[in-house]
Amino acid sequence: MPGTDTLEALLREAFPDASALAVEDRTGGGDHFQVTVESGRFDGLTLVEQHRLVYDALAAPLADGSIHELRIKTTKGLQP
Amino acid sequence: MSATDTTQLRDQIQQLIANEPVTLFMKGTPSLIMCGNSDRALRALREAGAPVTTVDVLPDPQIRQELSALSGWPTIPQVFVKGELIGGADIVEELAASGELRDRLDAALGTERDPAVKVAALTA
Numbered sequence: 001m002p003g004t005d006t007l008e009a010l011l012r013e014a015f016p017d018a019s020a021l022a023v024e025d026r027t028g029g030g031d032h033f034q035v036t037v038e039s040g041r042f043d044g045l046t047l048v049e050q051h052r053l054v055y056d057a058l059a060a061p062l063a064d065g066s067i068h069e070l071r072i073k074t075t076k077g078l079q080p
Numbered sequence: 081m082s083a084t085d086t087t088q089l090r091d092q093i094q095q096l097i098a099n100e101p102v103t104l105f106m107k108g109t110p111s112l113i114m115c116g117n118s119d120r121a122l123r124a125l126r127e128a129g130a131p132v133t134t135v136d137v138l139p140d141p142q143i144r145q146e147l148s149a150l151s152g153w154p155t156i157p158q159v160f161v162k163g164e165l166i167g168g169a170d171i172v173e174e175l176a177a178s179g180e181l182r183d184r185l186d187a188a189l190g191t192e193r194d195p196a197v198k199v200a201a202l203t204a
Contacts, residue, residue, distance in 0.1 A: 047171045055154050062154050069117060070155060072170050 002061045003030060014057030015039040019077055031068035040077030050074040090146045092202050093135075097150075100133040100200070101189050103160045105147055107138050110197050114138060117169035121157040122197075124169075124176035129195045130161075130185050135202065143202060162188045 004023040011021055020038035035054060042050045054072050061067045097103050104121060108114030110132075113122065125132050137144040137156055148154055151165050159166040161184060166172060175181035185193070 047174065048165055048167050051167060051171060052152070059154075069115075071117075072168075073174075 002066045004033070007033060007035065007058060007061065007067075010057050010061070011035065011037060011054070014053065015041055017041065017077065020075065026069075026071070031066065033067060033069070034071040034073070036073045036075075038075040038077060042074050042076045043078050045076075047074070050076075086142065086146065089140075089142055089202060090150065093143070093147055093150060096133065096135060096200055097160045098163045100160075101162065101193070102130045102132050102185070103200075104132050104134045105137050105143075105156060105158045106134055107136070107156055109136050109199055110134055115156070117155075118157045120169040121159055121172045124172045124181065125159065126195065126197070128176055128181045128185055129193065130181075131189070131193055131195055132197045133200050134197065135200050140202075161185065164188075 004025050008021065008023045011023065012018065015021060015037055018037055018039045020036060022036040024034040026032040026034050037054060041053060051072050051074065054074065055062060058067065102125060104125060106115070106118035106122065108118060110122060113119045122132065137147065144156060147158065151158055153165060153168065155168055157169055159172050172181065175184065
């Protein structure tokens, strides 16, 4: 079971510039997660492309089934 | 499942995605939804007035495997409009909330559309 710390470490590695990054265990069961990432890496990308970057970062725990459900919220890093 | 069956399954998935106005790959069926995210995606599509063709991925694990190999998207649900991957539940909800989902449906399918929900079965 990966736990929020493991997922957060994977995301920090993939998004070292992140201005906001959070992983929440939605149910307390260690397999339903909400991840929130705000990063300049998303600038200019479609939502599909943004979510793909998050999936890439979490490919290992997604592939081995330790993430049962993942909710993703991405925000571009551009200042308004 | 033989290699031939796998190819047939992949062809069927590709044809549905290409031919149906909106395809939703989900866990369960509209009358028996087996996953919260599939429910969220279907609700968002219906509220935007989308015609929806649903495919249940649960009867055979191979469906999900072939779908993800085709789309490069690892999770279920997956929503396609006229062959294009729109995203999973989070994206569809986000697009619905901003009104962009309706705009994209209008652009792809026109504003005069029959928002019927139907179920497609894969014959693998």
